[in-house]
Amino acid sequence: MEEKIEQLLNEFPDKIKNAKTLKDCDMLFLELYGKKGHLTLLTREFRNLDKNLLQRIRPKFLSVKNLEIDLNKRKEEIREEGYRKLESEKLDLEEIASPASPDRNDGRRKGHLHPTTIFMQEIVELFKKLGFQQYDAPQIDTDYNNFEVLNIPPEHPARDLWDTLYINSKFEIRNSKLLLRTHTSNSQIHIMREFKPPIRMMVLGRCFRYENLDPRHEHTFDQFELVYIDKGLSMANLQFLSEYFLKHMFGQEIKVRLQPGYYPFTEPSAKILGECIFCKGSGCKICGGVGWLELAGAGMIHPKVLENGGVDPNIYSGIAWGVGPARMAMLKWGIEDIREFLKGDLKFLQKF
Template identity: 35%
Template sequence: MDNRIDVLREEIKQKLSSVGDLAELDKLRVGYLGKKGSITALLKGMKDLTNEERKTFGAEVNKLKANAAELIDKKVEELNRRAIEAEIKLMPVFDVTTPPELTRGSYHPVTLSQRQCEAVFKSMGFTVEDYAEVVTDYECFEAVNIPKHHPARDMQDTYYLENGQLLKTQTSAAQNAILRKYGKNLVENGVPIKAIFPGRCFRNEATDACHENTFFQMEGMMVDKDISISNLIYFMKTMLSEVFRRDIKVRLRPGFFPFVEPGFELDINCEICGGEGCPSCKHSGWLELCPCGMIHPNVLREGGVDPEKYTGFAFGLGLTRLAMMKYGVKDIRDLNSGNLKALSQFTDDDN
């Protein structure tokens, strides 16, 4: 038996010297140290030995086992080191003295527009809130005065999930949560609710130069005592003049939105064609930018705010369309195309 231990010890050393990869090494390990391995098999013959012989022989087998495991671990380290060295040799050589490329990327035009709007509204005391893209039917519709089976739902074909939730069609889905979050401070401390909440929206609709199934909006709302339409117009014109860095021609026309009363469409003179008419503005010279109006009493009430004491305005600014006007993008589909050649041209001195 002792002779067999010496034979296995030398055999393991010889085989380890010729092992070329980790897979082959693992087979060798199992062949000697596994449950049916050669070293394990030595222990099966111990039943024919005396107690004293078993004690001596068992100790020798354990030494062999420990020695084999140590040799295999060293071989693993050696093979890993070889693999790293081989990979390093394949790597291209870099000249550290070569000047770096000065070309750098830029933020997406929608991101630039969003950050500019956020900065403007922050300067006017608004907080910036974040909200989920996957919402409940209650959040997206019922909480903003669009009950089930209401015809207004036909205006927003929606992507529903199997669990009954949906991809929000409008940033208005956050209105109820914002009202409840800040309503207590409004009532107890008289602090107005002033918040904006930008986000990505989804609608299952045909795409063209000015419509996409995925787009960005920025909802905004202000609630306090004696808030009027004039407050809404002031804040919107201030924001647009700051973003475009000049006075922008706008128009306010009546529009129906269930969550505001009265409701308006705030249109901006098309910056792409200068108001002459093009595919981006459907040849009207105007681009619908911001559905807005005075928050409907039902929406205030649903958010825990007494409409007899407080009024407010809300707007849904189209960030994607705003970016089109600011950067002269003629087709809205370019913004979601992932075309680096088209998007890399946008930079901004303030970002």
């Protein structure tokens, strides 16, 4: 018995000192104090021992028992070492991607613009050449500017075309609720209030809808819209703008046609169809077998809307012309799911 205790006192202080991890410490604890640990087994033998012997080995036994204190100290040290190590490690948020790209000689990967941004810049450059200026309209706007002024009164069935996100706030402007704009067409009224015709403006920006998300619908998306107001504009100008855009995007050979459409703020309204770029008009799965794809929407601004903006519809006419940049990019680059654009997945983004 005495020898056994001596042996433990010789072995364990070193074992504890050399423990490298918290797990090592736990294993040592079990070796001593566990169900079949040395100390547990020793205690069981005590009742068979002579009282004098017990008296004699007591101090040494207590020393072994106190090894628990050393063990706890060692655990504390290991934790401290861990914290110090964490503090000394620098977290480099600047660069997380690997392998390094060869196009930078400092070994860091070179970033690039988001695919929709690249696409939108291309559209802006294209219409700049025709004298259009960029205009920024608010993304949070009033129900009045987003709907009413565009010929969509409250409770009108046409409102069902837009699943709208209203802002839960008591704050109203001129008794009109606030909402996240459902389209860039809210810009029409801002533009007409701010400028006198002739007007050539283009608006590009985020729009929001309460959508059921699927590969073709996203709650947050970009729209591009032209607001063109001048004397003597007609559907012929609208056809020209459509061809100008689609020929640039998909090549000179693309055929473009207009089909009657419906928007409450334009009259007449048109869907702009391009000959399917996948099957060249013979009919395929993507175009639903018809050989044409709906690529943009447009129309002559409704006289009532012009009037609401303080423009005399007897003198001027206007064209509103819009396109979804994400939808264009999907067609051009063969992207199947619109949700890819906002996911932030590097695997997707690095393809561009």
